[in-house]
Amino acid sequence: MDNTYQPQQLLARSEKRHRARMLISCPDRPGIVAAVSHFLYEHGANIIQSDQYSMDPGGGMFFIRFEFDLNDLERELPVLQEDFARVSDRFEMKWSIFRASRKKRLAVFVSKEDHCLLELLWQWQAGDLEADIAMVISNHPDMGELVKSFGIPFHHIPVKADAKAEAEKQQLEAVTGKVDLIVLARYMQIISPKFIEQFPNRIINIHHSFLPAFVGGKPYAQAYQRGVKIIGATAHYVTEELDGGPIIEQDVQRVSHRDDVDNLKRIGRTIERVVLARAVKWHIEDRLLVHQNKTVVFN
Amino acid sequence: MDNTYQPQQLLARSEKRHRARMLISCPDRPGIVAAVSHFLYEHGANIIQSDQYSMDPGGGMFFIRFEFDLNDLERELPVLQEDFARVSDRFEMKWSIFRASRKKRLAVFVSKEDHCLLELLWQWQAGDLEADIAMVISNHPDMGELVKSFGIPFHHIPVKADAKAEAEKQQLEAVTGKVDLIVLARYMQIISPKFIEQFPNRIINIHHSFLPAFVGGKPYAQAYQRGVKIIGATAHYVTEELDGGPIIEQDVQRVSHRDDVDNLKRIGRTIERVVLARAVKWHIEDRLLVHQNKTVVFN
Amino acid sequence: MDNTYQPQQLLARSEKRHRARMLISCPDRPGIVAAVSHFLYEHGANIIQSDQYSMDPGGGMFFIRFEFDLNDLERELPVLQEDFARVSDRFEMKWSIFRASRKKRLAVFVSKEDHCLLELLWQWQAGDLEADIAMVISNHPDMGELVKSFGIPFHHIPVKADAKAEAEKQQLEAVTGKVDLIVLARYMQIISPKFIEQFPNRIINIHHSFLPAFVGGKPYAQAYQRGVKIIGATAHYVTEELDGGPIIEQDVQRVSHRDDVDNLKRIGRTIERVVLARAVKWHIEDRLLVHQNKTVVFN
Amino acid sequence: MDNTYQPQQLLARSEKRHRARMLISCPDRPGIVAAVSHFLYEHGANIIQSDQYSMDPGGGMFFIRFEFDLNDLERELPVLQEDFARVSDRFEMKWSIFRASRKKRLAVFVSKEDHCLLELLWQWQAGDLEADIAMVISNHPDMGELVKSFGIPFHHIPVKADAKAEAEKQQLEAVTGKVDLIVLARYMQIISPKFIEQFPNRIINIHHSFLPAFVGGKPYAQAYQRGVKIIGATAHYVTEELDGGPIIEQDVQRVSHRDDVDNLKRIGRTIERVVLARAVKWHIEDRLLVHQNKTVVFN
Known part of the structure; x- marks a missing residue:
């Protein structure tokens, strides 16, 4: 490797250590955004971006993605994930959370x-x-x-x-x-x-x-x-x-x-x-x- | 008008009578999405779509658009608008609400x-x-x-x-x-x-x-x-x-x-x-x- | 028609009276461009644009389009068309000529x-x-x-x-x-x-x-x-x-x-x-x- | 170089040895395409592609590109170039010829x-x-x-x-x-x-x-x-x-x-x-x- 081209891995533009992303699918019904955003807020997470898509507001599937920052993410995330069960159960959610720093x-x-x-x-x-x-x-x-x-x-x-x-x-x-x-x-x-x-x-x-x-x-x-x-x-x-x-x-x-x-x-x-x-x-x-x-x- | 081309005004694809849209700008800080979505939920509004943009999560401006359905919109909207003052004051928001049916x-x-x-x-x-x-x-x-x-x-x-x-x-x-x-x-x-x-x-x-x-x-x-x-x-x-x-x-x-x-x-x-x-x-x-x-x- | 919208037919940007277009397909072989362009020149036609496409120079089909101006086109075109037979026969061409002014x-x-x-x-x-x-x-x-x-x-x-x-x-x-x-x-x-x-x-x-x-x-x-x-x-x-x-x-x-x-x-x-x-x-x-x-x- | 990546130079898709390209600019007037294509034909060149552009048929500049095949190009090209003077002088052309095989x-x-x-x-x-x-x-x-x-x-x-x-x-x-x-x-x-x-x-x-x-x-x-x-x-x-x-x-x-x-x-x-x-x-x-x-x- 000594005489070959070295990939110039750029440093992440912003600090990603505390950043996480959450993907959720569930049947559409009122209160989902409120419940999840309130849950995240309660747990100290700051929502950086959210996107959602409602296939059919009258009763289809609902999809949402949150990107959020949470201090001391490594330690706090397991707690947050465990607590989230009460939200996800209520809305029959399929969901995952990913740490941005975990490539x-x-x-x-x-x-x-x-x-x-x-x-x-x-x-x-x-x-x-x-x-x-x-x-x-x-x-x-x-x-x-x-x-x-x-x-x-x-x-x-x-x-x-x-x-x-x-x-x-x-x-x-x-x-x-x-x-x-x-x-x-x-x-x-x-x-x-x-x-x-x-x-x-x-x-x-x-x-x-x-x-x-x-x-x-x-x-x-x-x-x-x-x-x-x-x-x-x-x-x-x-x-x-x-x-x-x-x-x-x-x-x-x-x-x-x-x-x-x-x-x-x-x-x-x-x-x-x-x-x-x-x-x-x-x-x-x-x-x-x-x-x-x-x-x-x-x- | 009797012998000229009649615009074929299509009926709205979905019932727009109860649909409203909300645009908000404010300084970025934690809890905005949670506060607004919780507020809307409390008032019986069902969020159909939300989009947000954070110029700089570290302290820039935050922009959000909600599209929501609210039963009996015409009567309920003034109440909702009046109540929203406590949210908007807290976050120093500039905001407007528009009824979709009001062309x-x-x-x-x-x-x-x-x-x-x-x-x-x-x-x-x-x-x-x-x-x-x-x-x-x-x-x-x-x-x-x-x-x-x-x-x-x-x-x-x-x-x-x-x-x-x-x-x-x-x-x-x-x-x-x-x-x-x-x-x-x-x-x-x-x-x-x-x-x-x-x-x-x-x-x-x-x-x-x-x-x-x-x-x-x-x-x-x-x-x-x-x-x-x-x-x-x-x-x-x-x-x-x-x-x-x-x-x-x-x-x-x-x-x-x-x-x-x-x-x-x-x-x-x-x-x-x-x-x-x-x-x-x-x-x-x-x-x-x-x-x-x-x-x-x-x- | 008196009270309806009148189409604002623009005048042709350039005088089209003497303009003609020619489309030719034939088996590819040497000399086609030379023969046609020489023929047009001899007949007093000025080539304004030519495009050609050779499917396979080694022996496929050849396609060409000429746009040309010819003075007194209406009278001269029948002569030119009749004379073109000797070129088209030689190269086994399928061809057509169109007057630009004939909409x-x-x-x-x-x-x-x-x-x-x-x-x-x-x-x-x-x-x-x-x-x-x-x-x-x-x-x-x-x-x-x-x-x-x-x-x-x-x-x-x-x-x-x-x-x-x-x-x-x-x-x-x-x-x-x-x-x-x-x-x-x-x-x-x-x-x-x-x-x-x-x-x-x-x-x-x-x-x-x-x-x-x-x-x-x-x-x-x-x-x-x-x-x-x-x-x-x-x-x-x-x-x-x-x-x-x-x-x-x-x-x-x-x-x-x-x-x-x-x-x-x-x-x-x-x-x-x-x-x-x-x-x-x-x-x-x-x-x-x-x-x-x-x-x-x-x- | 023995252990590094070897560029996989593909063979030219078609034989380029006899291919040449010609670029010409000159004042527009009748007979240019005919003269050049006839000249090329006389010299045994087979036109593969031609493109032309007339800025203003009424008297602007005229640009043309020919791509042609000529047997024994290396030997024949100098002759062709010398002979072309009589065409280029007549039409006040600026022109160049390039051999496709000469990278x-x-x-x-x-x-x-x-x-x-x-x-x-x-x-x-x-x-x-x-x-x-x-x-x-x-x-x-x-x-x-x-x-x-x-x-x-x-x-x-x-x-x-x-x-x-x-x-x-x-x-x-x-x-x-x-x-x-x-x-x-x-x-x-x-x-x-x-x-x-x-x-x-x-x-x-x-x-x-x-x-x-x-x-x-x-x-x-x-x-x-x-x-x-x-x-x-x-x-x-x-x-x-x-x-x-x-x-x-x-x-x-x-x-x-x-x-x-x-x-x-x-x-x-x-x-x-x-x-x-x-x-x-x-x-x-x-x-x-x-x-x-x-x-x-x-x-």
Whole structure:
């Protein structure tokens, strides 16, 4: 590592030690905001930001995100969490609290295309991605040196057509208990349902089309064939249905008849890496809630 | 009116009779969200949406918008407003409450270009602009028939170079006490400071450039001259400084060396009308707060 | 017409009397540009603009558009067209020449949604759409007064479930020989193959989704259901395959989980009208070539 | 270099050995396209693409770009260039011809921000930037190791306030005769007129605002102060006037009141690197012509 590029980890812009984030889903009814904000106030927490979304005020689901500061967070948080039961029981809430200073650990899965991984590494070293990249796993050895030059462990786990289960077993061993989020950064293998159920709404994939257009393989060739005038990319949580999971973020760019498939790929690379990085950023900042195969994005 | 086009005023999608919106600005400190949401809950109000913005959690300004339903709003609101004094005093709040069913009344000022006025009329007749267009005022007679065909009063108030004060006096007479918002829909006359102070943050202008680029006259000619690759439009509240008031919304479109000034104008027209309509919509839905020549947009 | 709004038909910005446009498709091989541009020069034509596209220089199709000025165009054009046979035969060209001053005649088909029709009418009256709107045909009477107030003939041709053929017969009688282009401006009926073959690549439809996503009915409901973060609209030539014809133009806008189906429709309306108007504009300016279900757009 | 990341230089998608590009500016008059295309045809060149722009057909400037294939280009080109004099004299043309296989050599100037440099390096290693990065020059040593890990020479030339002329002298020695284009990739020093005149229209700068808004220093702080709703970046050729040279490319992104200056910088970084990379790509593909402080972009 002595003669390679050192990531210039920026110091957090503001002191994050006392910052926590809370995500809540529950059936909608009067008094939720009042109850939670009053609860937080009673416990000495100062609400920095709150976002809420009511699917249908007449009786749907209600989603809320609070960001708050609490002195001596490490010691106070367990108390606050225990006390919160009386609020959450009353409103039948599903909820979680995250400490902002406790960085999420990522495993990035790649194959041969490097642009999405590079974007994550660049944003990480620039201090824009507040996570730990715990490891990179690839079915090809190509990116090993690059990854190691960033001081990140690299696991080469080949995936052979007749031994996929074995490869997944190795992957699971590598990640279980060690990562909070798996990012498929143009990883070109199907993940099995068994693997997915270990990481519900914790695997983010980038699909190189504007879903639901062009599901499956070779989306740029499909886009060229159809003659679309705009191409896109989609970051989504992985579910059992191929390219069918909850969409987190999408973006697009204009193309023309002059753009052949290679050009679409080239243009698409920039869309893919930006879209994936945004989705990962929102996940690690606890801005995403999933309900019925759709995401609520509090950004 | 019998043989002219009837605006198809859509019914409100949901019952708005009991809906109110509250806008608050105050110095930031702990407990604001808790206090207000608890207050609303106590008074039987059900919070439908809340948005907040903390300029600087360490001690800046705090802005919040609540949208809530309250049974028997018409009778209960005065009580709620009176009671709120104890909360607002405690936190030194500036605040307002608006009933959603009480449509704001607009005066639209135009000169000879009709596209921005037409967009407002179209959105209004489509039921997308929940306001009453109380009158259109123009320094030219050209659009009189069009405006009247929508059943809207039209005032032709010529503005002569040597009698501007007299024209403004007539305008003021027409609007005072009769409108909540003045929209300058490509109105090509300068408004005097005296007029502006009657409508603080209640006059919205559309400027046909991406401000602060190309302040003043002939912005498309300036844009052509400079060779920009993107043009834009800016909706802002009118202040004494020409094109210098708080920006509400901006949008842009790509252009090329092939676009001459006429083309820039043509392309710009679509940007202008969309940007102005968005800004007006946000104002009439009470989504805008102004602080130190900048807007907070809760949309 | 005396008391209704007069469209302010702008004078053409430049004298169009001598302007012509030429569209050519042929197998690619050396010498095409040289041959055509030399031919035009010999005949006294001054090339104002040329655009070309070579699918595959190694042996695909070649497309070219010339815009040129020719003195005394009306008299000279027949000569030029006759002489061009020797060039076109040599290169196996499919070609057409259009006089810019000869405005194309449009029939606009509508049902109950008026926004796309209104956009076309506005652009037409602003002088931005250099066409004659020869008639509006609708299966509902609702827009009759509006259309007539612009001085445009309106045909109400009801389409009953058990008498579609009869309705199409009436439509064909109305348009045959009288229009150059049919614009389906949110016309909610399927057009029969028999009708379509009378107007090959001369029927433009606006589909209210980002094709090929959400083919068929209720695309905004489908988009809401899938939880997309961007919605779009697509203008395409109509072919026998539903929503499957050559795409002319697409555009999109960002949405969020907060946007319900009604909101998506509202946002979508602005995309639809802008996209359709662009596609129509390109068609009437002879900027579109179709090859194998895709468009070449020389804009 | 043995254990560092190897740029995966892709093979050119099509054989570029026989490809050349021609850029011409001249006063507009009839026969230019015919004369040049006929000349190329006579010399056995096959036109692959042509673009032209006529500022004012009635008598302005005319710009044209041809891309063509010519067998045995290396031997034939000198002949073709010599013969072209008779065409260029007749039409008073300024013109140049470039061989596509002859990659342009770049010097990239940087200070402490690495994102623009990194983008160029990634695009270069992905084979998307058909140039040789001949050297990187910086007034700080920080990026030395990174640059060398790509196998690219790095010159650390400190710029002291009292010895700017000396630093420029060293820079000129490093680049003169060795590079075709200088890219200021967030290089935070003013370049002297004397330096600029050595590289007319061959120095590209990225300015971190949507010019002409926010000329000069700290544009993100200026943008925050003004409360704009969209920020941008501008790539332009460097002239003596600060941030006043011909604009090559611009792009923008939406921001909100929530984005503080640090956030604007973070968002802006992605705009800057994409905009700069596009401008550099167009320059090295000979797609840019400059006329009266504006660019013609044939892309």
